[in-house]
Amino acid sequence: MCGIIAVLNPTFTPSTIIDNFKKGQHRGPDHSTFEIINNSVWMGFHRLAINGLTPDSNQPFCIDGIYLVCNGEIYNYKELYQEYNIQPETKSDCEIIIHLYKQFGIHETMQIINASECAFVLYDSNTDCTYAVRDTYGVRPLYHAILGTMHIFASELKMINELNITTVQHHIPSTITMFHRGELKDVHYYTSLSSFYSMTDHIEDVYKGIHDKLYNCIKRRVIATERPIACLLSGGLDSSIVTAVVKRVRDELGVTEPLETYSIGLEGAEDLKYATIMANFLGTKHTNIIVTEDDFFNAIPETIYNLESYDTTSVRASVGNIMVCKEISKRSEAKVVFNGDGSDEVTGGYLYMKKCPDAIEFDKECRRLVQNIHLFDALRSDRGPSCNGLEARTPFLDPEFVDWYLMLPPEIRFTPHCEKLLLRKAFESYLPPCIANRTKEAFSDGVSSTKRSWYQIIQEKIPAIWDLDTVNMFNPPTTPEQRYYRMIFNQYYSNMENVVPYMWMPKYTTSTDCSARTLEHYNEKE
Template sequence: MCGIAGIVAAPGRPAPSTELGRRMIDVIRHRGPDDHGLHCDEQAVLGMRRLSIVDVAGGHQPAYAAEGQVCLVFNGEIYNFRELRRGFEKQGARFDTRGEAEVILHAYLRHGADAIAMLDGMFAIAIRDQRSNELLLARDRFGEKPLYYAHGPWGLLFGSELKSLLQSPDCPREIDPAALSAYLAYGYVPCPLSIFAGVGKLPPAHLLRFREGRIELRRYWRPSLAVRTPLDEDAAGERLAWLLDRAVSSRLVSDVPFGAFLSGGLDSSTVVALMTRHLSQPVKTFSIGFREAAFNELADARRVARHLGTEHHELVVEPDAVELLERLVWHFDEPFADSSAVPTFLVSQLARRHVKMALTGDGGDELFGGYDRYRRLLAMERLGPLRGPAGVAMRIAGAALPDPLGGRLQRIGERLRLPFRQRYLSGVALMRADTAAALNARAGGHGHYDLPAIDDPGADLGAGDSALDRAVAMDLQSYLPDDILVKLDRMAMANSLEGRSPFLEPELATFALSLPERLRVSGADTKVLLRRVASRWLPPQAVDKPKQGFAVPLAEWFRGPLRPLVADTLASRAFRERGLCDPAAAQALLDDHLAGRANRDQALWQVTCLELWARRFLDTTAQEEVPCCCA
């Protein structure tokens, strides 16, 4: 696990400075405090920071091949590198290290860019080939590891985090209006956008080739929703159990201590149960809770830990919400408002006291149909031609009833009359379109939130007419890589901890997507086949536990520890003059929340995160992390 960064000058431009390369990797030291390295030639600088997990002694980067003419830096883990290495050795290859970098380089020398599709892992890779004077960038299939880039007449910048690119005076710094609109709706900036126009994120499963001053993007893999497994339910269960076990065991490759996050829910509990089958010592598990009972899952996690015999570590936290929020803003680089980042950071902080790597249950909801919004969407779709009349009736009824029921009926009525893509995305959005439009100062209070930044890739992935598959396709394209996996990567890396997600093993993921709808979502039941299989290893309470999410008590915080911060923020001259959010609309949200007229916690969190981000990245330079004082 590492962080990478670099710059390649365009033809005829001066060579990048070594000092710039050092700044680009020093600012992401948290991603790799164990080691660092820098490659310099007449046209490029490539750098890395290393968190040593595999081949601790011999895994230094940059790595070289072809008599030093090919250089590689990469972030992540390649889980099948040993199998690839054995295959190459049978063909006569010789290796000097026990790590992954040399295997990737050897695959590249034999297969060129096609080597990337051979890799099972989470990765962001940069290969500088001086023989052809080009740079190849690659990102893993699901977007577990981040990779930003910016291209201009001066050349190409790239890095694991946006703050690396911002060390260069050439990096664009103009806010992208489409990115701002998307953030106000969803709480994150969807790929391929970044908050700055002119800076992009390399999409998952894509390659970028930079040569002669030009870039070329190509997709090397795509999930398929067109193929259905021919197996009956019993055979599918056996196949799933085998794939789950193999995926977890493949993610246990490590030369350092490791453990797992454990919420007590189905996904993380399944991962831990399978870990126990492959380890001779108890699995180290980690859970975080809050004093507010509605947000505390420690009892559920404790029950699973006892059942599986893990070495369990837990902590009830009362974080300094203000200082913690400022630290999180620095690590995310872009405005990011998924509040579950708070417990993710805290459980990563707890785990890092004991281990350097932890397995997680991320990806299970998208692949096996775990979100409640999938159930709600399918219920809407069953209305068919009646959606229009039902929508009108609900809006009329909602207008006649008091909140919160009236408002909820009106929102459902509005969704029913929308085209499919907007109907689904409106259920994903954190903020109502009218609220987001009123807040968006750059749209003059009349923003339009039919977000083209998140397309419907259903046809491209073979989803057909299936509403579930089309929704899953959109989540695989945006919500999973741009929210869920961003949160895991940044919060784990903020603590110099590696997080691994077994559910995203390619063959397991492909099989999950091939399951018929009834084995994923059926009536009120979600993750149907996964629950059935997991019941072999888990207590009934864990298998049947409703999805709770990794939530925090935002509503209470905005009436308590966060109240002074948000009040001072909205009253500040900088906020009023910045022109990102409409001050009157923001103040109305706070007034409603404090008066108890409506719960505006999520919208207030988004506004607060946006303004703190602007202070950190627009008003100052991103040079070093803000200290944090957390329990």
């Protein structure tokens, strides 16, 4: 991951902005630059070098008066250079954005690179127009802060949290924000299709289509890196599929170094057991990181600072995610970390979705989850690696896979007797039976044993917080756990509560907690 900031019509001094900008350096530990382009546009960039490892690939880029800071990976940039007969000036994948913009304009550029992950700000000094853009599903983070006539775009809240700006929001995914002579305009460059394929294929052809789409999405992410790779392997279906495909692609490419895989959990955790089985099945160089209950609980304040959210399920899941990435950064040369995030939203894998009343409602819920994933799982997926100087690769959120899968008829995607059945069938030959048939276990639950869950541990250890003023509070906390998280969040990001527009909760249930282990039908999964 990298970190970017762009300030339009600045009203602060450069030193004030730079002091805040430096707080995002963990995202890009290899090189940092802050440039005053002119009186109206300032740009900063923290670089984690993944492609084009030489200094000429440092940002901001400037070509023919067009400036760019981009936190992203344009996976097919080499093919685009060939297709459009463009001669690059560097070996960076992000440079292609400027060339495409010059040739096609910003809207068509985003259509061309839609399968990539990026959040960027481009300033064209020739037209005095600035564009802030975020990828289709918000895999790469971007915040938009407004103070009077000043606009700031930044990768993280901590890069702006001491500027006393109260109007801060997530930049909406698949949106281009155009800024020209004081006028702001948002344009959506991409809308997911809501129509469905007619079901004329044999079901085996559907399995093959799912396999081929996801395989290609993973393969392009394996190829597009000059830095070593590792995989987060929980032993669940999604991370196991991604790891198995990464291993197979590396074998095809002739990579001889063993693939590193990592899992984390408390003693007796379900994930550790299944991750070990999967790692042995694939022959990876696997590391199980075993932590104590106190290790997990004491990491909550740092987790909330890095996550920049007080959402209950996001905090619970991010503790282990951040801790395992910290260990990778200490133990490994790997800088690119693959994960299985996004699958549950796309395929409807959450246990509560077994209780959807029908296939149409199931489809609506999947699309809602995908549309809002940047607020929850995509945020967690980014922060774990990025706060430890690593880059996440999230192939399940590639639009090529997401859109193809969601266009399958809902009646074949909705399989309440066995969640994610199509995905299981598509990749069952890649997995041992106990993994292919393992029922969904949320990461925030799987890091603990079934006898003593992470959810239960938190309830026992959480302090009683009664001095938190919740009168007129946005998203007021309703439990001691939520009060604790909110108190910590407010210590770091006061007046920024609206970045969590609502709390993630399962539907179709009477449960008042977000843990899948509290669902009425949890034990039906066996």
